[in-house]
Amino acid sequence: MFPAGETGADLSNGNCMSAAPAPIRILYCHCAFARVVPADVKTGVLAQLAASSAEFEAVPDLCEMSARRDPRLAALAAHESLRIAACFPRAVHGLFQAAGSPLPQTAQILNMRTDPADKVASELLTGGAG
Amino acid sequence: MSRLDTAHLRTVLYEGPGSLPLEPDARSRIMVALLDKGYAVTSLRDSTHVTALPRDFVVVLGRFTGPPPLFDGAAALQFEQIDGMDPSDVVEAADRVHANTGAAKSGAWKPWFPVIDFGRCTNCMQCLSFCLFDVYGVSSDGKIQVRNQDNCKTDCPACSRVCPEVAIMFPKYRHSPINGDQVSSDDMRREAMKVDISALLGGDIYSMLRDRSVKAKSRFSKERDDERALKERQNCLLKLQKEMDIPMEVLASLPSPDEIRAKAEQAAARAREALGSQVSPEVH
Structure with missing residues (x-):
């Protein structure tokens, strides 16, 4: 068996490590258990992340993680430079808060329910500069 | 057992030293297939830092060219060779590991709550x-x-x-x-x-x-x-x-x-x- 050490995965984005004081962490929510995020947007975002050189974490469903207070949410929320592709920022903040791991104000949340894949992916990878 | 106490299986798609890279399209399709089945995926391209949380089981998937590389931060990991596999085979490999762990399965409950x-x-x-x-x-x-x-x-x-x-x-x-x-x-x-x-x-x-x-x-x-x-x-x-x-x-x-x-x-x-x-x- 191979369980259980201590804290979460280091998801450093190699592109940003030399430029930014804190490495950028990217989190992608697949919203796998509902159809509220347009399929072409979420698969488009994931395809562009996969085509980049960025390291990132993809989770099936942030709601589900929040409901079971997944400790990885706390590990992610501990990072100052977190970019999240999910749904409405108010909901994402609420989900982290409900899990006992409020997001820092610096977290950048990109909304795949309302924005096109190109815009979300660009902001995830470049922070909106691209 | 409460939902709060359950362990989950997390996958790491590893393409760093000791493993061959995937084509972007293959990488994306494998990730979609795993996510659709309820598995979280960490995509690692260069890092060898994978740390398991107390409730996690972790399986590292990769096109390994030799013995699995040493990873920082985790006491024990399971490795699965995925060279030549299509996405459905990769999911089957994850399913086999999952079945052996007894970890909970995401997706059994639609997460609907206030x-x-x-x-x-x-x-x-x-x-x-x-x-x-x-x-x-x-x-x-x-x-x-x-x-x-x-x-x-x-x-x-x-x-x-x-x-x-x-x-x-x-x-x-x-x-x-x-x-x-x-x-x-x-x-x-x-x-x-x-x-x-x-x-x-x-x-x-x-x-x-x-x-x-x-x-x-x-x-x-x-x-x-x-x-x-x-x-x-x-x-x-x-x-x-x-x-x-x-x-x-x-x-x-x-x-x-x-x-x-x-x-x-x-x-x-x-x-x-x-x-x-x-x-x-x-x-x-």
């Missing part, structure tokens, strides 16, 4: 008083909290309709602002018009349900007009369904009027108690 926007919530306890399914509770410091998420009725956003501050979200709901979208002044105006949702229904919702029952009983005894009583009940349910977007399945599964009354009284007592404990420190 999420409170504490930036808006005034702790008025209307949601606690309203919910018949014990979804809400009160923290030790007297704050409303969502306590039993899986008691919530899938696709039912009714409690968000009674919140006067639009502070209750259902992130998987279709419409704004209950889905977490920004609350507009129009939304607030609409909410102000239905601060007391029962006004829409001609009185307190529980009283209404009780009254319907009494009236129905009265009709049964005096007129024995089953058809009319049934029609009344259907009209009442349709009104609830329309005004509050409550699925018919939820309405059909409501407890009996007596049980509703008992639950409502219990919930109201809990809300009063919580509000009382909130007030007392200020009094001193």
Whole structure:
């Protein structure tokens, strides 16, 4: 068996490590258990992340993680430079808060329910500069 | 075992030293396949830092060219060779590992439950008083909290309709602002018009349900007009369904009027108690 050490995965984005004081962490929510995020947007975002050189974490469903207070949410929320592709920022903040791991104000949340894949992916990878 | 205690299987798609890279399209398809099956995926391209959380099982998937590389931070990991596999084979490999771990499976439950926007919530306890399914509770410091998420009725956003501050979200709901979208002044105006949702229904919702029952009983005894009583009940349910977007399945599964009354009284007592404990420190 191979369980259980201590804290979460280091998801450093190699592109940003030399430029930014804190490495950028990217989190992608697949919203796998509902159809509220347009399929072409979420698969488009994931395809562009996969085509980049960025390291990132993809989770099936942030709601589900929040409901079971997944400790990885706390590990992610501990990072100052977190970019999240999910749904409405108010909901994402609420989900982290409900899990006992409020997001820092610096977290950048990109909304795949309302924005096109190109815009979300660009902001995830470049922070909106691209 | 509570949902909070369950371990989950996490996958790492590793393409760093000691492993061959995947084509972008293959990488994307493998990730979609794993996510669709409920597995979290960490994509590692250069790092060899994978740390397991206390409840995680971790399997590292890669096109390994030799012995698996050394990873920092994790006591033990399982490695799976995926060279030459298509996405469905990779998912099968993850499934095999998952079956051996006894870890919980994501996706067995549609995560539908209320999420409170504490930036808006005034702790008025209307949601606690309203919910018949014990979804809400009160923290030790007297704050409303969502306590039993899986008691919530899938696709039912009714409690968000009674919140006067639009502070209750259902992130998987279709419409704004209950889905977490920004609350507009129009939304607030609409909410102000239905601060007391029962006004829409001609009185307190529980009283209404009780009254319907009494009236129905009265009709049964005096007129024995089953058809009319049934029609009344259907009209009442349709009104609830329309005004509050409550699925018919939820309405059909409501407890009996007596049980509703008992639950409502219990919930109201809990809300009063919580509000009382909130007030007392200020009094001193």
